[in-house]
Amino acid sequence: MRPFRRLLAALALSLPAVLPAQSTTPVVSTALPAQSLSSGANATVDLRNHFNLPGVTGTVVQLNTVLGRFNFELFDDTPITKANFLSYTNAGTYNNTIIHRSVAGFVIQGGGYTYSVTSTHIPTGATIRNEFRRSNVRGTVAMAKVGGNPDSATSEWFVNLGDNSANLDNQNGGFTVFARVLGNGMSVVDSIAALQVASINFGAVSLENVPVRNITAGQTQLQLQNLIAVTSISVVPIYPAADASASVLSFSASSANPAVVTAAVSGSTLTLTPVATGTTTVNVTATDTNGSSVSQTVTVSVGGTGGGSNAPGITIEPQSQIRLASGAPQTVVFSLSATGSAPLTYQWRRGGVALPNQTNATLILGNATEAAAGTYSCVVGNSAGSVESRAATLAFVSAAPAELGRLSNLSIRTNAGTGAQTLIVGFSLGGTGTAGTAPLLVRAVGPSLGQFGLTGTLTDPVATLFQGSATVATNDNWGGTTLLADRASQVGAFALVPSGLDAALAPSPAVGSYTVQVSEKSGRTGIALAEIYDATPAAAFTATTPRLVNVSARTEVGAGNDILIAGFYIGGTTARTVLIRAIGPTLAVFGVTDTLSDPRLRLFSGSTLVAENDNWGGQAGLTAAAAAVGAFALSNPASSDAVLLLTLPPGGYTAQVSGANNGTGVALVEVYELP
Known part of the structure; x- marks a missing residue:
């Protein structure tokens, strides 16, 4: 073991007393409706619709340390920094690192050094562009960087222990706040900040103000257990799944009278099982990572066989x-x-x-x-x-402080291959009153999806952009070119493996309709991600600038990982109305066979279900919306096609198309911007 250079005896106990709140804890979003059950008939309730974390809409990552867990919510309006942080997270680079700096009342810092008595810096990628937007107040998370260079951040991050806005907002271009600590996670952060600190010579590097614990009297050598390990950082959903994997919230339930009704929770689903005739209550509790909780009670009545009427909820x-x-x-x-x-x-x-x-x-x-x-x-x-x-x-x-809401990127994830299994994604560039060209980033991603834990991906995708039958551009391997890497960084796209076989294009097409074809060079099939980003800088965007106005994809829809997923991001600062359609049966009108007989459409923001539809029901408003955007009509109001018409605030969304009762078949997903 290497000796300490100096062990400081002082404890870092000084923390601000009154600071702006930065965290959220679970709340009741909607009341659980009273349940009326028949003997022998269970009832299930999706608890995601009744509890939430108010204001939490971004991706959440969970940090596991030797002193406890806490969660970061990543902000969508710092897309480059968010994508950079997630690239280290998804690659596992942050696992088994240390909190390597702690300054009382100021910051704790991590994301730099390995958990070892001969600690070295973790591997880093390219530096990223600064995205300063928010103040460095208590509970916010920002990127560390080199002095005198605002665009020098790589992997290291820090949590603000106090209000550091007067200092950090005004130097080196401002430090980019890209996340916040959720719930009572700052209690864990504060416990780390309260530890004594030391200057340590690790051999290859020497660090100041390293937080340490369990130092014994007379100790002269560093022990591994003295360091504050960050054992893992991973993306987690807000709501728990049935497989009991990590999440921000967990649910529990108890019946006041199990002789009448029993209550059980699996993931986010509450199951009520009638036992005998009578009425009782069930208490349901949502608890977050750091122990904050909220409860509500539902009244459950059990009658005889058959009958029963549940009040609306x-x-x-x-x-x-x-x-x-x-x-x-x-x-x-x-x-x-x-x-x-x-x-x-x-x-x-x-x-x-x-x-x-x-x-x-x-x-x-x-x-x-x-x-x-x-x-x-x-x-x-x-x-x-x-x-x-x-x-x-x-x-x-008014127009002065607002930025027009718009579709700033579109993506389709599904199976692809060659021939009839080529993934074809259609999109239109334009909008009322627009003219000219727009810079785009078009990508066909296969191998690089492996960094997110996906298996069975395309091994060597080819991307070809068409206007009608004319080829606009094509690419096999993107080759790590500077233009493509810079454009990906500009739009906040995740980084591709530089030497990988993914395909990418950087065209600047004129207003019109286009298709992107994603095929597999080797002849195999696998999961592919087709992406289209609008690379127009926000400062250059006006109401007459061409923009992405729709995307569509037709493919085979399976079950499990083989469902069809369409992602889109609404940029700007104002809401946008979109029409989303999952078409199955109506495709038969165009001669398509083996269609998905009953598509189910669900829209998510992060892990939160925003809306869902099974059968569209022939609503006149949906018919009018389709006509307004030039979509083909659904002639049968009783068809099992699914449609959503929604006005959505800025942020990222995913539309999932699956078969009701796990059915499979060919389906078309469409996302349109409405005027």
């Missing part, structure tokens, strides 16, 4: 929206999901006053102007009662 609330005040009419959509015994009735209200003829689960304001601003809610009812949703606010902001 809202599972997905309508969301508030901010729109750009352009003066021109816009399409605004509010929607909700509800459970309860059929038939359910819906009545939308504005400011508490019922809106005539607005009696569906989706409210479509087809020609909304600033005069439509206000609060909107919906009353859902059935024979057992009624419930009113939370009020959602529609607000309009």
Whole structure:
């Protein structure tokens, strides 16, 4: 063991007393509806619809240290830094590292050095561009960098122990805050900051202010257990899965009278099992990583066989929206999901006053102007009662501080191969009143998906961009070229393996419709990711700048990992209305065989379910929206195709297309921007 150069006796105990709150803890999002069960018939409740972490919409990573766990939420508006941090996380580079710096009342720092008595710096990738946007206040997480060079960050990160905005916001271009500590995770951070610190010579490197623990009287040599190990950093969902893998929240439930009803939780699903006739209550608790919890109680009644009526309950609330005040009419959509015994009735209200003829689960304001601003809610009812949703606010902001909401990237993940199994992704570039060209990044990713734990990927994808039947550009292996690497960094795309066999293009096409074909050079099949990014700088974007307005892909939909996933990101600062369709049966009109007979469409923001649809139901508003964007009509209102029309705030989303009851077949997924 190598000797300490100097062991400091002082404890780092000085922490600010009053600082801005940066964390969130679990809350009840919607009340659990009362349940009326029949003997012998279990009931299940998706707890994701009733508990959440307010304001948490970004990717969450969990840090496991020898002193406890805590979580970071990564911010979407620092895409380059987020992608950089995730590249180290997903590659496992941050595992078995140490907290190598602690300065009382200032920061703790990690992401640099290995957990070893002969510690060395972890391997690092290229430096990244600075993205300073937020202040360095307590509980925020920022990237460390070299003095005098604002674009020098690589792997090292730090947590602000106090309000460091006066210092760190004003030097070296400002330090990029890319995450925040969630819940009461700062209690773990503070326990690390409270340790004594030492200057340690590891041999290859010498470090100051290294936090250490378990130092014994007279100790002169460093022991491995003295260091503060970060055993792992990994991406985790907010809600638990049935396989009991790591997550931010966990659920538990207990019945007040198990002789009437028993309660069990698997992942995020509560199962209520009737035992005998009677009424009791079940208490359900959501607990986060650091022990913060919230509970609610559901009343459960058990009757005889058959019958029973469940009162309505809202599972997905309508969301508030901010729109750009352009003066021109816009399409605004509010929607909700509800459970309860059929038939359910819906009545939308504005400011508490019922809106005539607005009696569906989706409210479509087809020609909304600033005069439509206000609060909107919906009353859902059935024979057992009624419930009113939370009020959602529609607000309009002037053009000066706002940036137009738009589709800034689109992606499709599915199986691909050669011949009939070639993945074909269509997209359009344009928008009302736009002209000219736009810089894009187009990628066909196969081998580099392995860094995210995916297996069975394409080994050597080829990407070809077409306009009609004319080839615009093609690429086999991207080769690590500077233009492609810089454009990926600019748009916040994850890094490709420089010597890998992924394919990428950097075209600047004119307004029009295009297709990207992803095929496999070796003739094999496997999972592929097709990506299209708009690389127009935010500062250069105006209402007349061409933008991505739709994407579509047709492919075979399987089960499990073989479902069809379409990802998209809404950039800017204002909401955008989108039409999302999962088409199966109607494809037969175009001569397509072996179609997915009953597609199910679910939209997620991170791990949060935003909306879902099984059968579209022939709603007139959905038909009108399809006509407005030039999509082909769904002629049969009773078809099993699935459609969502939503107004979404800026952020990342994934649309998952699967078969009801695990069915398989050919399906088409489409995402359109509405004017």
